[in-house]
Amino acid sequence: MKKTILIVMLGLSITASAQNPIIQTHYTADPAPMVKGDTLFVYADVDEPKADFFWMYQWRVYSTIDMVNWTDHGELLGLNSFSWADDRAWATQCCERDGKYYWYICAHSKLSGGMAIGVAVSDSPTGPFKDAIGHPLYDDGKWDNIDPTVLMDGKNAYLVWGNPEIHQAKLADNMTSFDGEVSIIRQDEKSFGAPSPAFRKRGMKYKDIYVEGPWLAKRNKNYYLLYSAGGVPEHIAYSMSRKPQGPWIYKGIVMPQENETNSFTNHCGIIDFKGHSYFFYHTGNLPGGGGFDRSIAVEEFKYNKDGTIPAILPTREGVKPTGTLNPFQKTEASTIAWEKGLTTEQSLRTGVYVTDIQNGDWMKVREVNFSSQPQKISISAASASQGGTIELHADSINGKMIATINIPSTGGWENFCNFSANTLIPVTGVHDLFFVFHGQKGRKLMNFSWWEMEKQERDDEEK
Numbered sequence: 001m002k003k004t005i006l007i008v009m010l011g012l013s014i015t016a017s018a019q020n021p022i023i024q025t026h027y028t029a030d031p032a033p034m035v036k037g038d039t040l041f042v043y044a045d046v047d048e049p050k051a052d053f054f055w056m057y058q059w060r061v062y063s064t065i066d067m068v069n070w071t072d073h074g075e076l077l078g079l080n081s082f083s084w085a086d087d088r089a090w091a092t093q094c095c096e097r098d099g100k101y102y103w104y105i106c107a108h109s110k111l112s113g114g115m116a117i118g119v120a121v122s123d124s125p126t127g128p129f130k131d132a133i134g135h136p137l138y139d140d141g142k143w144d145n146i147d148p149t150v151l152m153d154g155k156n157a158y159l160v161w162g163n164p165e166i167h168q169a170k171l172a173d174n175m176t177s178f179d180g181e182v183s184i185i186r187q188d189e190k191s192f193g194a195p196s197p198a199f200r201k202r203g204m205k206y207k208d209i210y211v212e213g214p215w216l217a218k219r220n221k222n223y224y225l226l227y228s229a230g231g232v233p234e235h236i237a238y239s240m241s242r243k244p245q246g247p248w249i250y251k252g253i254v255m256p257q258e259n260e261t262n263s264f265t266n267h268c269g270i271i272d273f274k275g276h277s278y279f280f281y282h283t284g285n286l287p288g289g290g291g292f293d294r295s296i297a298v299e300e301f302k303y304n305k306d307g308t309i310p311a312i313l314p315t316r317e318g319v320k321p322t323g324t325l326n327p328f329q330k331t332e333a334s335t336i337a338w339e340k341g342l343t344t345e346q347s348l349r350t351g352v353y354v355t356d357i358q359n360g361d362w363m364k365v366r367e368v369n370f371s372s373q374p375q376k377i378s379i380s381a382a383s384a385s386q387g388g389t390i391e392l393h394a395d396s397i398n399g400k401m402i403a404t405i406n407i408p409s410t411g412g413w414e415n416f417c418n419f420s421a422n423t424l425i426p427v428t429g430v431h432d433l434f435f436v437f438h439g440q441k442g443r444k445l446m447n448f449s450w451w452e453m454e455k456q457e458r459d460d461e462e463k
């Protein structure tokens with residue numbers, strides 16, 4: 001019987017280190033989680049690199065089944081998806097009703113000159129999405145209409161949004177119009193820590209102040225409204241109620257403003273997934289990041305016995321994996337736990353792929369479960385330059401080399417071809433996999449679309 005050598009986990013600092021921000025290939029903000037089956041999706045808006053304001057143009061979707069490997073589904077909506085929008089693709093939330101996915105967005109309206117709420121629809125959580133009504137859902141010319149949050153509560157759906165006023169409305173069954181009037185929630189110290197903006201006294205110190213970024217949620221019999229609060233810099237606070245439209249009771253701060261978030265805004269979404277409760281938020285903590293170049297992050301928390309939410313602090317470590325990744329099925333290259341130097345692009349032909357790959361760049365996929373010996377790895381890559389090599393290492397960028405795959409020129413950045421290589425050593429158990437890219441310095445080497453391993457033949461294994 002062939003001896004199986006177990007690769008020892010090296011435990012180098014790089015493998016044990018950061019898991020936040022969860023997306024490194026783009027600057028992302030205002031995370032809105034949604035669970036469908038065994039998958040958690042996050043809908044996010046995108047900060048432009050080196051921006052000096054929230055000049056934002058696109059919305060992207062990411063998903064995970066294990067909370068540490070995140071698949072980039074690409075830009076699924078942009079300002080140009082809405083004929084009436086011309087600027088500021090800001091915070092959003094998506095929800096499912098009767099097999100359709102309604103993605104509520106806000107953007108600047110060229111019709112009214114203010115911010116407006118819109119809605120896109122799809123048959124799938126990852127699109128294609130299109131403007132559901134061809135006009136804004138709510139557009140009164142004011143700048144208040146930002147940050148929609150939606151809650152499906154049985155057969156009822158509620159929408160809440162606004163800065164600095166909190167707007168609320170019941171959605172009609174078609175999810176694309178309102179059932180009744182839009183109203184403004186009257187704020188007072190008991191409900192939100194301070195009176196509504198018009199009633200606040202200059203110089204008065206309030207318990208808290210609602211600003212923006214509401215997140216409406218329900219758990220057991222409790223309704224929650226979390227929001228960005230305090231003015232700038234923002235922290236996250238929350239109120240609770242026994243009804244979806246209040247009355248609300250202010251409950252305190254969830255995530256304090258911490259110097260280490262490096263962002264003067266914060267914006268949250270909470271969700272339960274596979275028996276765990278998660279708090280999504282954003283920081284400015286990617287290299288080059290800051291207040292206009294933010295990045296989404298996640299922490300796990302446990303509700304207190306009375307349903308209240310404990311204080312949650314931002315960490316670099318993030319959350320623990322809730323599952324493993326099967327290397328014997330096709331995995332998108334855009335499924336990444338951590339990377340250095342890479343970004344993603346998409347095309348109609350290929351979908352989303354990893355690009356900007358240069359010498360020394362790498363990506364990590366966590367918790368890969370080698371339930372059998374791999375014999376071979378196949379990958380899809382394209383190169384209009386001289387290509388390069390992809391080294392596959394276990395547990396760290398310098399860990400044992402499992403395989404090395406040569407990628408020649410394929411004659412074009414979109415000419416994806418399949419390449420394969422046999423594994424160099426036996427490997428079993430659960431490991432982090434590092435894809436390390438090498439080639440000529442200072443130039444783009446290749447694009448990378450997907451990878452898959454093949455199991456060793458069983459009788460081969462038994463020889």
Ligand code: FUB
Nearest residue numbers: 029054090091213265267
């Ligand atoms: O991302 C643009 C704006 O910044 C959002 O709409 C606010 O919630 C704040 O995060």
